[in-house]
Amino acid sequence: MTLRELPPVDGTVVPPDSGDAVVAGLRLLPLRLVQYASLFVAGWLVARALGPSGRAAYALPTTLASSVFVLVHLTVTEAGGRLLARQTASMESIVRALCTLSIALSAGASVVFLLFARLLEGAVISDAADTIVLLSLATIPPAVVAQMATGILLRSDRLATFVRISMMAAVAQAAIVAALDVAVGLTPELAVAALVVSGVIGATSLTIAVGRTLGARTLLPALDLDVLRPLLRVSLQLHAGTLAMFLTLRIDLLVMAVLTSDEEVGLYSLAVTLGELALFAAVALAQAATHHQTHESEASAATFTATFVRQSWPIIVGFSLMLSLAAWPGVRLLYGTEWGPAVPAVVVLTWSVAALAVTGPLTVFLTRSVAPLKMAGAAAVALVANVTLVVLLVPPLGATGAALASLGGYWLYAGTLMQIMHRHHGVGAREMLVRPRRGDPVFRIFARVRR
DSSP states (O other), X not given: OOGGGOOOSSSSOOOOOHHHHHHXXXXXXXXXXXXXXHHHHHHHHHHHHHHHHHHHHHHHHHHHHHHHHHHHSTTHXXXXXXXXXXXXXXXXXXXXXXXXXXXXXXXXXXXXXXXXXXXXXXXXXXXXXXXXXXXXXXXXXXXXXXXXXXXXXXXXXXXXXXHHHHHHHHHHHHHHHHHHHHHTOOOXXXXXXXXXXXXXXXXXXXXXXXXXXXXXXXXSOOOOHHHHHHHHHHHXXXXXXXXXXXXXXXXXXXXXXXXXXHXXXXXXHHHHHHHHHHHHHHHHHHHTTHHHHHHSOHHHHHHHHHHHHXXXXXXXXXXXXXXXXXXXXXXXXXXXXXXXXXXXXHHHXXXXXXXXXXXXXXXXXXXXXXXXXXHHHHHHHHHHHHHHHHHHHHHHHTHHHHHHHHHHHHHHHHHHHHHHHHHHXXXXXXXXXXXXXXXXXXXXXXXXXXX
C-alpha cells in the first residue's frame, strides 16, 4: 500500500503539506542555533574547567536526577495528546489536570531521587557531596513543569514561542556558567547551580506562555476524575516505552560508573553531550509536526507523518555527517588533547541519535493510533538490547563500547517503529526512507547547496 492508498477515515484524505511543517521548523533554525551554541558553550566551559574526573562528579548526580525525572513523570503530556487527538477531553480540562499532576509528580520525583541517592551513595555517586546532590534534586521540579508546558504549546501551534523561550533559557545557562567561571572558578556544585537557575527561568517562562495562549484559568489545578483517570491509565501504559528510550542513552553512564573508571565516565558524558547536538536537530524538526499529528484525522495524520519523515531525514543525516567530520579536530581544539579518547564515542553517538529522524515523528503519531503497550514493548526491547551490549562492550572498549550499544538500541527501535507503521497504516521504510522528490522543500534546499 502506498501513501496515496491510505484508507480514509472520513472521506478523501487531504493531509496538510508536510513540506510547510519542515519549512516552519527550518525558519526557526537561527534561534535553534543560538540555543544549541549556548548549550555547547556551557558544556564546553564545564568540561574545560572540571576535566574528565571532575565532570564525572557533575554528570553522575545530574544524570541520576534526569533519570528519576523520566522514571516519575509518567509520560502524562503524551497521554494528554492522545486524549486530545481522540477527542476524549478538551484542551482546558487536560491542561488543568496536567497542572495538578505537575505538583504531585514533582514532589514524588524529589522523594524518589533522595532514596536513590542514599542507596547509591558510595557507588555511583561516591564522590558527590551533599550539596551537589541537593542541587541536582532542585533540577527536577522545573523539568516536570517545562515538559508539560512544552507539550501544551506544541499542540497549541505555538512552536515559535517555545523555541524563543528555550533559546532564552540556554543563553541564560551559558551566561551564568561563564560568569561563575570568570568570577570564582567553576566547581561541580556551581555547574549544577547554573543548571538549576536556567531551568527555573525556562519553566517559569513556558508556564506564562501557556497562560497567555489558553487563558490564565487553565493554569488552575483541578481534580477532575473524569479526565485524570483516563489520563493516568494511558500515561502508565505509554510510560514504560518513554522510560526505556530515555534510558537507552542515559543508563549507560550509570552502568559505566560500576564497570569502569571515573575518567571513562567523564569521557562518555562529553560524548553524550556532543552527540545530543544531533538529537536536538532531530527533535527540533519533529516538534514542527506535532500540532498536525494531533489535530488531523488519523488517516490524514498518517500520510502527513510519512511524508514528513521523507523530507526531514536527509537534513538530520547531513547534520550528523557534519558533526562526525568536525569531531576529531573540534574536540582536540576546544577541549584539549586529554579529551581525544572521547572522539570515537562522539562519532558513534551522532549516528545513534540520527535515528530520531525516524523515531521522533513516528512516536508522536503512533502514540495516538496504536495500543500504548505496543509502543512500550518496542522501546523495552531496544533498552534490553542496549544494556546487554553495554555490559559486553564497555569492559573492552570503554566509552566507545557504550556508544556502540546506544547505536544498536536506537536503530533497533527505529526499525521496530517502521514495522508497526507498516502493519497498521501500510507505510513502511520504502515510502519514508527514500530520496526527497522534486516538489519537496528539502529537495530544493539540497539542490541550492550543490550549486
